[in-house]
Amino acid sequence: MAPNTKITNKRVLSVKIPDGVAPNKNHFRTETVTIDAPVLKENEVFLRNLIFSLDPYIRYDFPEGQNESLVSGFAIARVIDSKNPQVAVGSLVFAAVNWEEYTHVHKPEYLTEVTPLDSVIDSRVPLSAYNGVLGAPGITVWDSLNLVGNLKAGETIYISSAAGTLGSLTGQLAKRKGLRVLGSAGSDEKVAYLKNELGFDGAFNYKTQDKRKALTELVGEKGLDIYYDLVGDDTTEIALDLLNPHGRILAVGILALHQNAEPHAPKNLVNILFKQLRYEGYTVFDRYEEFPKFWKEITPLVANGEIKFKETVLDGGVDDIAETYLRFLSGAYVGKVNVKIADV
Numbered sequence: 001m002a003p004n005t006k007i008t009n010k011r012v013l014s015v016k017i018p019d020g021v022a023p024n025k026n027h028f029r030t031e032t033v034t035i036d037a038p039v040l041k042e043n044e045v046f047l048r049n050l051i052f053s054l055d056p057y058i059r060y061d062f063p064e065g066q067n068e069s070l071v072s073g074f075a076i077a078r079v080i081d082s083k084n085p086q087v088a089v090g091s092l093v094f095a096a097v098n099w100e101e102y103t104h105v106h107k108p109e110y111l112t113e114v115t116p117l118d119s120v121i122d123s124r125v126p127l128s129a130y131n132g133v134l135g136a137p138g139i140t141v142w143d144s145l146n147l148v149g150n151l152k153a154g155e156t157i158y159i160s161s162a163a164g165t166l167g168s169l170t171g172q173l174a175k176r177k178g179l180r181v182l183g184s185a186g187s188d189e190k191v192a193y194l195k196n197e198l199g200f201d202g203a204f205n206y207k208t209q210d211k212r213k214a215l216t217e218l219v220g221e222k223g224l225d226i227y228y229d230l231v232g233d234d235t236t237e238i239a240l241d242l243l244n245p246h247g248r249i250l251a252v253g254i255l256a257l258h259q260n261a262e263p264h265a266p267k268n269l270v271n272i273l274f275k276q277l278r279y280e281g282y283t284v285f286d287r288y289e290e291f292p293k294f295w296k297e298i299t300p301l302v303a304n305g306e307i308k309f310k311e312t313v314l315d316g317g318v319d320d321i322a323e324t325y326l327r328f329l330s331g332a333y334v335g336k337v338n339v340k341i342a343d344v
């Protein structure tokens with residue numbers, strides 16, 4: 001970019017959300033600043049953010065010792081300046097950015113998370129899907145199931161937050177591998193979606209039903225082989241009781257903690273010993289090199305409708321994040337939520 005180009009950048013700041021408190025409007029503030037377009041160093045990029053992915057973990061991403069900080073997140077963005085040979089000016093990328101209109105990506109840890117999209121975009125799929133089913137959430141599910149899931153046909157898997165971005169893909173991939181798939185979600189509408197549209201073998205509303213009773217009945221005599229945990233609450237204790245010998249818990253998400261729940265420690269960990277269970281965590285952040293394999297396998301299935309996904313794309317500005325984030329965490333949407341702040 002021409003030196004001394006001035007850019008007006010609207011951005012969102014957040015204060016630390018105290019433990020035990022659900023996020024609310026008072027934790028976010030929007031400001032508009034005028035900046036000089038950055039003079040890029042080797043490998044750096046300057047982005048116009050277009051479609052933000054709304055992710056549940058915003059409350060944790062806060063540097064220590066500051067009163068306010070930029071809210072970090074992921075977005076599909078247009079490259080407007082680049083000193084990175086892998087990333088062409090004018091191309092589209094998926095990147096770790098801040099909730100702002102323009103982001104100068106310069107920290108080494110974030111530069112590894114600038115993923116070029118132009119060569120992989122399938123025109124049959126909306127671009128926003130690269131924030132969801134074909135983005136970081138999608139690869140998380142695919143890779144965690146392959147790497148630690150050890151799925152076997154005939155087994156039973158139970159997924160919490162099953163109608164969410166990760167949960168709905170987990171159920172469909174497990175179903176394709178011949179498992180019996182059970183899930184829970186926070187409304188009757190979501191439960192019907194799981195059973196009628198995604199092919200779940202059973203599902204219940206965890207807000208209106210007793211979780212232990214409902215899950216025990218669904219699991220039945222066959223028992224449970226895998227608990228895919230997206231929530232991190234007391235359900236783990238129930239699963240530990242219901243798991244069959246050599247069963248597994250995949251710890252992938254902690255939605256209850258993003259809200260305001262007190263962490264729950266299971267009192268029956270002894271089951272791990274007696275039933276020879278595996279309780280394993282997974283994070284995607286050092287697994288991005290698997291994207292090409294993931295896209296090769298999953299993109300055609302999404303494009304031809306064999307894998308279904310729901311998403312909401314809200315038109316707005318970065319200043320809408322506070323309101324949208326609250327509604328999102330409280331379950332107002334089905335599937336992935338995106339906020340589009342500029343035309344592609």
Ligand SMILES: NC(=O)c1ccc[n+]([C@@H]2O[C@H](COP(=O)([O-])OP(=O)(O)OC[C@H]3O[C@@H](n4cnc5c(N)ncnc54)[C@H](OP(=O)(O)O)[C@@H]3O)[C@@H](O)[C@H]2O)c1
Binds near residue numbers: 254
């Ligand atoms: N390990 C990794 O590398 C990795 C990567 C990506 C995401 N994650 C994590 O995976 C989890 C799921 O992510 P996602 O993007 O798929 O989110 P999501 O399920 O789409 O999140 C939104 C949904 O969470 C549900 N929810 C909120 N609080 C809940 C609670 N206390 N108990 C049960 N459900 C609750 C709500 O649905 P209901 O109406 O059903 O309540 C809401 O619609 C998150 O914790 C996320 O941080 C981990």
